[in-house]
Amino acid sequence: MRSSRLGLLAAAGAVGLLLVTTGAQAATASPFGSLDFGSSSGSAEPATDGGFISKTPYTPGQAVGDYQPAPAGYTPVYTESVARHGSRALSSLKYDDLSLQLWEIAETQGELTSVGKEFGPALRALMAANQTLGYGNLSGLGVTEHRQMGARVAQRLPRLFDAIATQQGAITLTSSGADRAVDSAENFGQGLSAEFPAVADRIAPASTDPGLLYFHDTDAEYKDYEDNDPRLTAAADQVEDLPRTREVSRHMMTKLYTAAFVDRLTAGEFTLVDRGKGETTIENEVDAAYMLYNTYIITPGMSAEGDWNFARFVDPADAQWMAYTNDAEDFYAKGPGFVGEDVTFRMATVLRDEFLRGLAAHTGADAVPGADFRFAHAETIIPFAALLKLPGSTVQQPEGTLYTYENNPWRGAQVSPMGANVQWDVFAGPDGGRLVRMLYNERETAFAQPCNPVSAGSFFYTPAELARCLPEISPAA
Incomplete structure (x- = not known):
């Protein structure tokens, strides 16, 4: 039996197609009809990243030298951030193992294509x-991503780190406790200290705080939503026989296996269980396509370990379709979700309040310069982005109108790629005033309304304004 997660993925993809295509369009040669992966409102571009969604390796959104300068007389006194861990290996022996089991059967029976x-x-x-x-650990690229991020924060704020060194300020590294987050913290610290050696002895030993950075695993209301919400259950129930999803899955499978073998797979002849945790199965071609796709999307993040070229096994259009279905699942399970519902991101309030506490601790005239860096997961960044209504996470979906790439700007590759981060820089003025600037994936980003910057077009805000407006951005439903 397919998991409910897979049910949501395929249901979202197939129903989404019905919402945005006509019958004539669906009859075209493309396995997806004429589904538009762009945005009719111009709020997002078509996916061009190979369909890697939230497994997309990290790229900083802006060059260090291109940020808007702080007003005259203002110098940095504090910075704080939360970042997703870097690129990693597969999380467990599952997608790859099931794909291999199926391949071994086909090989034994002489049912492979030349590509297969x-x-x-x-x-x-x-x-x-x-x-x-x-499994689950940082790849070589993941190590590099966080070392370079640590170096860039020192390049961005050299006066801050000089002040930390001379005034005995503190630099903290806090992770969720998961190995890949712990390792991200350590590599970030190494990148920072290599770029600015004078602060090496100011970096405190890394600590863990799962309540702050792994809240999705402990919030009872969210867990109930994830496991029992009837809207998600209804979407999962729709997947079983949707023709479009099966067509896409068959298209993927016949690239590797003969049509006769795929017919047997579709008929349910094979039941395979992963040899890791034993919780995931292949029972048909949809399951098998999902395992293949999720193996494929990890390969860009493992570029330091090999030249994988898995694109030869998954056609670009198929990858984009599966990307869409995965984005639909994350949108409803972790992101903006349904109009009027905040259960998917309300739990991130604890992290928002921690940012505000860090800010408040560095607004007094006697505050010592410092920096607080936090390391977590997609399940942390995606709700946090929705809570703050960061770009791409501003639109919820009405019940009955399914999320599609045409009607919503949310994209996993943009909202939470590997290494995704939110950073606040704090500057002190000659009169003792403070200003705050936010970077999202290292691109300077305005706070959402009703937050007002110090002047039109500015990316700087007063701490008092943020304390006022941030609780208003995402009030309880």
Whole structure:
């Protein structure tokens, strides 16, 4: 039996297609009809990243030298951030193992296509790399992403770190406690201290705070929503026989396997269970396509471990379709979700309030310069972005109108790629005043209304304004 998560993915994708195509369009040669992955409102561009969604490797959104300067006389006195861990290996032995089990059956029975014959050896090599790294651990690229991020914060705020060094300020690193978050914190610190050695002894030993940075796992109301909400259950129930999802899945499978073998897969002849936790199965072609896709999207983040070229096994249009269905699941499970509902992001209030506490602690005239860096997960960043209504996370969906790439700007690759981050820089003025600037994925970003900057077009806000307006951005439903 397919998991409810997979049910939501496929239901979202297939129903979304029905919402944005006509019958004539759906009859075109494309397996997706004429589904538009862009935005009719111009709020988002078509996906061009290979369909890697939230597994997209990190790229800073803006060059360090391109930020709007602080007003004359203002110098940095504090910075704080939260970042997702860097690129990683697969989270567990699951997608890859099930894909290999299916391939081994087809190989034994002589049911592989010419492309399919290449898949097994490539998959075994990828699995070996995952085992060497340790499932769920940072890849070489993930290490580099956070070391470079640590270096860039020192390049952005050299006067702050000089003040921390000379005034005995504190730099803290806090993680969720998961290994990949712990390692991200350590590598960030190494990048920072390598760029600005004078603060190496000001970086405190890394600590953990799962209540602050892994809140999705402990919030009872959210867990109930995730497991029992009838709207999610209804979407999952719709997946079983939607023709469009099955067509896409068959298209993916026949690239690797003969049509006769895929017919048997579709008929339910094979039941495979992962040899990791034993909680995931392949029972049909939709399950198998999902396992293949989720194996494929980890490969860009493991570029330091090999030249995988898994694009030869997944056609671009198929990858984009699966990207959409995965984005739909994350949108409803972690992101903006349904109009009038805040259960998916209200739990991030604890993190918002921690940012405000950090800000308040550095607004007094006697405050010592410092920096607080936090390291977490997509399940942290996505709700936090929705809570703050950061760009791309501003639009909820009415019940009965399914999220699509045409009617909503939300994209996992933009909202929470690997290494995604939110940073606040605090500056002190000659009169003792303070100003705050926000960076989202290292791009200077305005706070959402009703927050008002110090002047039109400015990215700077007073702490008093943020204390006033941030609780108003996402009030309880």
